Amino acid sequence: MAALLLSSVATPAPAAESWGLEDLFARFAKIAASSARFTETREIGMLTAPLESSGTLTYRRPDFLEKRTLQPQLEGLRLEGDRLTLTQADGASRTLSVSAMPEIQTYVESIRATLRGDVPTIMRFYEVALEGTLQDWRMQLTPRAEEARRTVQRIVIAGRGAVIRRIEVLQADGDRSIMTIQPDPA
């Protein structure tokens, strides 16, 4: 009986190397700034065809994150501390407090907390399931707050070491977006 219990505890851990969220996030925590290009595909229920867009991503420690969409039209999302600024193609911008908008916060914190290597924040917002190896990992985030789960069902972030390669957002209504990321050589 005791042996059975012991073995069942032992099996789920990856056999080859012992690593976890702390190890992965410790690597992210060492990075002061990064930039990347992305392409994003959105499948939306009310549309007959998916929407494609592309642009750049910029991150600076500790809490600056910017997503600039270049195609098909200029658009910006800038996160600085608690303030989220959305800029439209015509230059009109709107500033929000992220913490007051749980559905947006759920989305942006998944990326920002990961880039920052902030374990407490990511654990506060999501139930985290990490799988794979440090060189090829997949992190599945399920929002803890019921309010947020009504919009975002699940976010899956995949990467290699301290580099994010792909972010998939599955929404509660079945719509999904997949963002593929190519880090800038720098």
Next chain:
Amino acid sequence: MTAAVRRGGWAIALWLAGLIACGLLVARTPVTADLSAFLPRSPSATQQLLVDQLRDGVVSRLILVAIEGDEPDRLTDLSRALAARLRGNPLVAAVENGERTAHGADGAYLWSNRYLLSPAVTPDRFTAEGLREALQNDLRLLQSPAGMALKQALPADPTAEILRLTDRMLGDATGPASRNGVWMSADGSRALLLVQTTAPGFDMDAQQQTLDLVRGAFDEARAATGSAQLVMTGPAVFSVQTRDRIEADARRSSIIATVLVAGVLLLVYRSLRALVLSLLPAATGALAGVAAVGLSFGTVHGITLGFGVTLLGESVDYAIYLFTQTQPGSPARRTLLRIWPTLLLGVATSVVGFGTMLFSSFSGLAQLGLFSITGLVVALAVTRWVLPSLLPQDYSTERPARLAPLLTTLTSAAPALRLPLVAVTLLSLAWLAYQGATVWSAELSSLSPVAEADQRLDEALRRDLGAPDAGHLLVTGAPTVDGALAAAERLSASLEALARDHLIAGYDSPALVLPSQEAQRARQAALPSPDQLRTALTKALQDLPFRAGAFAPFLTDIENARSQPLLTPASLDGTSLKLKFDSLLVRTGTGWTAMLPLRGVADPQALSIRLAGDPAAKGAILLNLKEESDSLYRTYRQEALTLAVLGAIAITMLLAAALRSVRSLVAAVMPLAAAVVITMALLTVLGQTLSIFHLVGLLLVVGVGSNYSLLFERPEPSAALRERTVASVAIANLCTVIGFGTLAFSGIPVLHGIGMTVAIGAFLSLAFAAVLSRRHPAAAEVPCHG
């Protein structure tokens, strides 16, 4: 003799009846502590708005609540629990802590009434071209980062009316930060709530009940565990606290002052009876003063009450003069006849000084004036008609043997200080002239009886809550609610233009929350019939990648909106928008006033020029709250200064008429003038900025001081009487300094200011009266008498 006794009996009966009547009146007079008592009674239209807002505007009903001293997650739980306990209580109009419960109701109101609320609803918007433009916008929106959150609304709202509405409501989103969906200070140290009371700000008992309710609910929510603490600020909290504190301070000061004054008198008279009797005029005067104020104003302000203590200082003097100057072998009645003209003149001086304050348009100042006049006249009357009957036939006091020689030496030596006194007076004048207008406080807040620490806490919470300090308001009005809303709507075109030109960052208006009936009807009429809309939508959707039938909810909602009942103020019940609506649209007099707060006013002058030249803004008033309240205060101070100067002139004229001699007049007035000038200089050197209350204190100095110089100035028949006169003045002065000195230790800025002023000023008046007194032949002739 029997006639005198009978007259005395009548006087005592009258006095007792008066005491009972005053006692009854006082018991029925409520005490207030709100600043508005010190605001004008017959103000201009803009001042009236300001005063109304301070008295019972929504701002005056807000309680800012913070919960601090525990883990952030515990704090947010407590915030929810406290809000849940408070919601629905009849004392509480609204509780906001960032939770979605209120926002849910707000969102539902905006969503289901969007076609009546949105100013973008025009016939053009629902043509094929208008819809196609909207749909192309929607595609861009779906692609944008915000699309994920915003797309849910699109099937029912392709023209994005809700976005337009929430954009306005969000403004520049300077709301507080939050955690777990509850408002939290940015550093996570306190959870924040806003409570709006049902009772108006000036209803202090109801405010007190509400505060107790919040405290009780918090204790319940926290239960026995937890280290969290409750902090509250806001106008209501301040008034209740201030009322309590003024009452406590007034009580403490009067007890200390009474004990000290009683001690001094006991030392001097060595008779308990004389002590009790000498306090009678003061006590009667204070009671009558409060009763008179209650009778003519309905309420008595806490500050006026606090002032009551101080009256003890001046009116106890009369009895002191009477007792100390009554020699053995000569009845008190004779002393009274001898000093009566001087006492009468002294009281007349004070009455004239305070009398000018009766004409003040500020009820607080008028209260102080009425209180002082009534108190002094009653105290004098009691001294004149009641005391002698209560005194034993052969009453006299011992020669103040220890005090008298010392005082005589001091007074005869004092004139040597004439030159230094002149020098110090000139120096003080120069200092005051050099300081100029800066010695006077220029801000309304200097009248605030709120302690500085509380003001700082309030500022900190306001910062955390991101509550904008209402700087500029555009105000318009009409006889009816709907008329005022229409008037506010007429201003929106001008305001949009101002925002485009960056003269303002944005604005708010009650009409954004509830449009006028006319505007709602026009919007309803702009909505197409179901057939028209279907045709237009089909045409607009051609070649766009939307799925067929995606906009079915839109067709239904438009159809419903065409026949929905128009919105009224009652439609806002249950939303937090009601709180906003009620604060922006208020009843004033017979009509309704709409207030449109302007955000981000960079150049007030350019703004007011633009508005003045705009025909659409005709009839609207631009109100700069801070400037308006400070200018209100400046008028107030100017008026008080004018009254004080008039009072000084009246006092001088009165003395001139009574003394009938330029030399006597100069001798009576000079010490007072020097005392006032040097006291002002001393106070400013000590770092105080002078406010109206200091001015009132100075008036009191003149009132008390005139007695000193008149008594000093009066020729005495004998050296022994002269000696007694000097002693009586010195004792009276000591009592005054004690009375006001205890006030100087009050934590309430106002009471502290008055206390300091009068304690210093009264002492200086006496010293200067001695220094500037002429040598009296009677005293000079018999220096070795006795």
